[in-house]
Amino acid sequence: xxxxxxxxxxxxxxxxxxxxxxxxxxxxxxxxxxxxxxxxxxxxxxxxxxxxxxxxxxxxxxxxxxxxxxxxxxxxxxxxxxxxxxxxxxxxxxxxxxxxxxxxxxxxxxxxxxxxxxxxxxxxxxxxxxxxxxxxxxxxxxxxxxxxxxxxxxxxxxxxxxxxxxxxxxxxxxxxxxxxxxxxxxxxxxxxxxxxxxxxxxxxxxxxxxxxxxxxxxxxxxxxxxxxxxxxxxxxxxxxxxxxxxxxxxxxxxxxxxxxxxxxxxxxxxxxxxxxxxxxxxxxxxxxxxxxxxxxxxxxxxxxxxxxxxxxxxxxxxxxxxxxxxxxxxxxxxxxxxxxxxxxxxxxxxxxxxxxxxxxxxxxxxxxxxxxxxxxxxxxxxxxxxxxxxxxxxxxxxxxxxxxxxxxxxxxxxxxxxxxxxxxxxxxxxxxxxxxxxxxxxxxx
Numbered sequence: 001x002x003x004x005x006x007x008x009x010x011x012x013x014x015x016x017x018x019x020x021x022x023x024x025x026x027x028x029x030x031x032x033x034x035x036x037x038x039x040x041x042x043x044x045x046x047x048x049x050x051x052x053x054x055x056x057x058x059x060x061x062x063x064x065x066x067x068x069x070x071x072x073x074x075x076x077x078x079x080x081x082x083x084x085x086x087x088x089x090x091x092x093x094x095x096x097x098x099x100x101x102x103x104x105x106x107x108x109x110x111x112x113x114x115x116x117x118x119x120x121x122x123x124x125x126x127x128x129x130x131x132x133x134x135x136x137x138x139x140x141x142x143x144x145x146x147x148x149x150x151x152x153x154x155x156x157x158x159x160x161x162x163x164x165x166x167x168x169x170x171x172x173x174x175x176x177x178x179x180x181x182x183x184x185x186x187x188x189x190x191x192x193x194x195x196x197x198x199x200x201x202x203x204x205x206x207x208x209x210x211x212x213x214x215x216x217x218x219x220x221x222x223x224x225x226x227x228x229x230x231x232x233x234x235x236x237x238x239x240x241x242x243x244x245x246x247x248x249x250x251x252x253x254x255x256x257x258x259x260x261x262x263x264x265x266x267x268x269x270x271x272x273x274x275x276x277x278x279x280x281x282x283x284x285x286x287x288x289x290x291x292x293x294x295x296x297x298x299x300x301x302x303x304x305x306x307x308x309x310x311x312x313x314x315x316x317x318x319x320x321x322x323x324x325x326x327x328x329x330x331x332x333x334x335x336x337x338x339x340x341x342x343x344x345x346x347x348x349x350x351x352x353x354x355x356x357x358x359x360x361x362x363x364x365x366x367x368x369x370x371x372x373x374x375x376x377x378x379x380x381x382x383x384x385x386x387x388x389x390x391x392x393x394x395x396x397x398x399x400x401x402x403x404x405x406x407x408x409x410x411x412x413x414x415x416x417x418x419x420x421x422x423x424x425x426x427x428x429x430x431x432x433x434x435x436x437x438x439x440x441x442x443x444x445x
Contacts, residue, residue: 093233229258299356
């Protein structure tokens, strides 16, 4: 890969921004969260910056803080199908759950998005850690962390088989003989496993990318093993360079253990940049957002991360006793993110109020307030020190924060020869420099 494209940038498109108080900021428009034009404008900014992709999260349940936090965003696959027609090159990554959906439907939806977009689809694979989601799907409680990953492993196997079930040349379009498709090149997958029985084949031809790009965001031990086996891009959360380097080395090593090329996995830590013309101005911009936060909202978010733990047992303005803080090993939700939060408490010894303000911007992802050059320096350092292959950019406010990054940070990266000036390809796989997989059935045909 050339030096001009070796940093990868994805934008994580939130509601009004990644700061929990962003909707209260005068530069945002929360009334537009169900307006397709709002997302078209945001996607256009990211594509103008030649980002690899944009990414939509999903939780399958209304948040506990809807009274005080802007929510109600559109369903990701539906929204990205609409954005496919409003964009030309940028990748389109949607979150979909392996716990609360069926493999056949999901394989069909993502294959459709890949065809609609001309090969720009990506699937962010989640097991849905939110306890609230269980009640929306007829379950009394959420499945355990280990059970969710067991199901996810089989689920991904089924989906990949379905995407392979049509060989690339199965369609003949032969009007003379009246043959539309060679049925010898369309295969039933006949999957019978612990969680799923799926006959197949899929009811539409193979996606343009072979497989839409597989993305994953878990960093627990199970999450790392899963990512090393399947993921082609990983959205992760680290605060410190050394921790990011350790994660990077571990996942790439595990991937090699599965017989994969470690360069076939792009590791993209979350980064929420808050820009200013000077460092002091950037700090003021960060404080302006933090001053809008409501402690009760932060407490609900923190409690949700730790399976309902009541953090009001700690005084708001006294240092948090590390020994009394809940341990990630007991968490059945997002274990890796709870570990990031515990590490912050152990390293920085904040008050509870200080921790809530610390988490308001990135929820455990790194928030960096600084000048455009300082943000570019951070990105360059982490990539050069093998802590990242690029970043999952999480603007504190949208669209202004994204536009600031595109207009002020991206040009610096380009001048340093670190980021593309134009797209070299048309598919998300080409943007990431990933190989197009062959159909497993073509090899045995």
